[in-house]
Amino acid sequence: MTGRDTILSKIRRANASRQDDSGRRATVAERLAAHPTGIVPGRAKLEGEERVALFTEKAESVFASVVRVASDAEVPKAVADYLRSKNLPQAVRRGEDPRLAALPFDSEPQLTVAVGPSDGTDLVGLSHALAGIAETGTVALASGRDNPTTLNFLPEHHLVVVRCDEMVGDYESVWARVRSIWGEGRMPRALNMITGPSRSGDIEQTMLLGAHGPRSLHLIVVG
Amino acid sequence: MKVTTPAFKEKATEAMRDPILQKALGNVERGFVAKRKKGAASLPEFEELRDAARDLKIHVLKHLDLYLEAYERKVIASGGKVHWAESAEDARRIVTDICKRLGAKTVTKGKSMITEEIALNDHLEAEGIRPVETDLGEYIIQLRGEHPSHIIAPAVHLTKEQVASDFRRVHDHLAPDRDLTEPTTLLSEARTVLRREFQVADVGITGANFLIAETGTSVIVTNEGNGDLTQTLPKAHVVLASIEKIVPTLEDVDTLMRVLARSATGQEMSVYTTFSTGPRRSDDPDGPGEYHVVLLDNGRSSMLGTEFEDMLRCIRCGACMNHCPVYQQIGGHAYGWVYPGPMGSVLTPTLVGIEKTGHLPNASTLCGRCESVCPMRIPLPRMMRAWRAREWEKALNPGTQRFGLKLWAFLAKRPALYRLAARAGRWGLGWLAGGRGRIARLPLGGGWTRHRDMPAPQGATFMDRWAAGERPSRPTPSQTEAQS
Incomplete structure (x- = not known):
């Protein structure tokens, strides 16, 4: 008997499962297909400006910085302003996301924008979020050519563009979007939910920012 | 990882005498407990x-x-x-x-x-x-x-x-x-x-x-x-x-x-x-x-379908150990294997065997704080009691402990004798206290009195006072508040 069969038969014996387990199979198949929603916190039901305000409040409470701009056209300036405020070189790296590619970076002539995954030498990464989640001030990012995962973790600073019309209240709404893009029961290779810059409390329980991931997370909210 | 749980008592004592460890453990009580409270709220x-x-x-x-x-x-x-x-x-x-x-x-x-x-x-x-x-x-x-x-x-x-x-x-x-x-x-x-x-x-x-x-x-x-x-x-x-x-x-x-x-x-x-x-x-x-x-x-x-099945709900948050008065005193290493604290006291005997790890389910006051903070509502104290029962069934605990428990069981099943023994105990402890209200040295109870005095019983036994018609007064609202 293989390890697989042994483990499964031990579980079946312990649970006293009968030979005919069509009822159990139906229960499991139904739950997987219906993926029922559990308890969603009341605050995740806020809408419109209240939702954006909650997102901002929650993100700032975990030491992310948030800036709001009216339109795509203003994003390059927001990026350049951030780099200046941190005394960083005017250089970022982004993925192939068409929404980032379409940004009018010419408006910031000093800013150089490299494209592709990070090899660990970039100071600043720029990504586009799949969604912002107001409940906890979290951004969701999907892997792939558009927004390579390495940009989320290797640079010292991570800048993320979040659109107001892609802001959701709860995690559940992210899953609805994931299913609409990748299909039922499918996921991108990596889906990163990021809530603030990296930190560690491993030395004497003192929370310190800037562990292995970015030391700072800057969210540019558009719309 | 080698199981050092059989040396639990020695290791716990060592831990309590280690000033650097005690300083570090202060961070558990001050840090985690307050943070969890804020998180839950x-x-x-x-x-x-x-x-x-x-x-x-x-x-x-x-x-x-x-x-x-x-x-x-x-x-x-x-x-x-x-x-x-x-x-x-x-x-x-x-x-x-x-x-x-x-x-x-x-x-x-x-x-x-x-x-x-x-x-x-x-x-x-x-x-x-x-x-x-x-x-x-x-x-x-x-x-x-x-x-x-x-x-x-x-x-x-x-x-x-x-x-x-x-x-x-x-x-x-x-x-x-x-x-x-x-x-x-x-x-x-x-x-x-x-x-x-x-x-x-x-x-x-x-x-x-x-x-x-x-x-x-x-x-x-x-x-x-x-x-x-x-x-x-x-x-x-x-x-x-x-x-x-x-x-x-x-x-x-x-x-x-x-x-x-x-x-x-x-x-x-x-x-x-x-x-x-x-x-x-x-x-x-x-x-x-x-x-x-x-x-x-x-x-x-093999835990499925047993009294330890609930343990498989654990999501490894660590709240049980953060809130455990025993863990807060001795830290994790004394437990002698991978999983410390209350969740470890239940899980370790399952994975390693109760023969080597009998000290763990006993390293608890059964105060219930672990269960009260467990996000998965795992009945940890109940399972520690279940391990104690298994240990008893397998006759793994020491002879003196077994004798004591058997003696107590014998008395508990005979109410008249139990009351008599309780009265004798009250009298005996009162005599030992000699009017000071506390006992500095107790025969057979050195494990207690080596570190602190034992308080002497106050008044008659509960059963005697009840029989005499004494009833508890209702607590006033301010008292209730103070307790909670």
Whole structure:
């Protein structure tokens, strides 16, 4: 008997499962297909400006910085302003996301924008979020050519563009979007939910920012 | 990992006499307890979510075989490979084989208690493969050749001065007289040193907080981002997870995420919650070339259908140990194996055997704080009592203890005799106190009076006072408030 069969038969014996387990199979198949929603916190039901305000409040409470701009056209300036405020070189790296590619970076002539995954030498990464989640001030990012995962973790600073019309209240709404893009029961290779810059409390329980991931997370909210 | 639980009493005594450890443990009580309180208060639906989380895991355990099968199908469909490991030995062999096939020299590791359980590092080293722990706490204890003393804060037993001296000893390529007084400097130094390891690692090993049957996804929850670098950069990502980590759907993960971090560190959400599904895809510019999941049983399936089944609901938040008055005094190492605190006192006897670990379920006052904060509402005190009963049935406790319990049982079954004995006891203790109201030395009770006085009984026995018509007065509202 293989390890697989042994483990499964031990579980079946312990649970006293009968030979005919069509009822159990139906229960499991139904739950997987219906993926029922559990308890969603009341605050995740806020809408419109209240939702954006909650997102901002929650993100700032975990030491992310948030800036709001009216339109795509203003994003390059927001990026350049951030780099200046941190005394960083005017250089970022982004993925192939068409929404980032379409940004009018010419408006910031000093800013150089490299494209592709990070090899660990970039100071600043720029990504586009799949969604912002107001409940906890979290951004969701999907892997792939558009927004390579390495940009989320290797640079010292991570800048993320979040659109107001892609802001959701709860995690559940992210899953609805994931299913609409990748299909039922499918996921991108990596889906990163990021809530603030990296930190560690491993030395004497003192929370310190800037562990292995970015030391700072800057969210540019558009719309 | 060697089981040192038989020496629990000696180790606990040592721990209480260690001033550096006591200083470090102060951080548990001051830090974690207040943070969890704040985390729980941050969400009005928290208690309701705990109920939902408990019910969810009860459902999963009833259908565990079917969810595991569904999960396996999805992992395969996304290009990953599933390995089933009945024992620690199987799991070690599977992981080593993957590493050897890829010619791995360096393996980075995200924090994983399962790899501690199967003593993976020792095994990899014996095979000439260098494991590098990348979680800051795990990295520190690896440098010291120690084991974690806490499931989410492995180095909670250390002070920053100890960490500084270890960094000075091991990072000998840096200036020996550099200033390491600030924890931020220590963190930056570890970041720089470990960046190099991430870049050269051939295989990355992580645990999993959850495995999702709906999509074949593994989930890790971290604050540092080390787990993500571990699994994104190397040729292969190996996930080591025990079979009970399965949850049905993405929505079910939401329920557990909402209680996990709040119970653990008091955060509303940990910094990085990462959902990984299969290896690098054709249009992926990064990510691991291979994706393996090792499903470990190692005794868990035999807990199903027993009085210890509820333990399989555990999501490893650490709240039980943070709130345990025993853990707060002795720290994690005294428990003598991988899992300390109340969850360890239930789990360790299951995985290692009660014969070696009988001290653990007894290392509890059964005060119930663990159960009251457990996000999954696991009845830990009930299960510690169940282990005590098993220990009794197997006649594993010492003769004097068994004699005492038998004597008590004999009296308890004979009310008239019990009352007489209680009266005699009250009289005897009163005599020993000799009007001072406390007893400095008690025959047969040296274990108590060596460290503190025993208070003398006040007035007659409860039964005598009840018989005499005495009744408790109703507490006034202000008293009730003071108690709560």
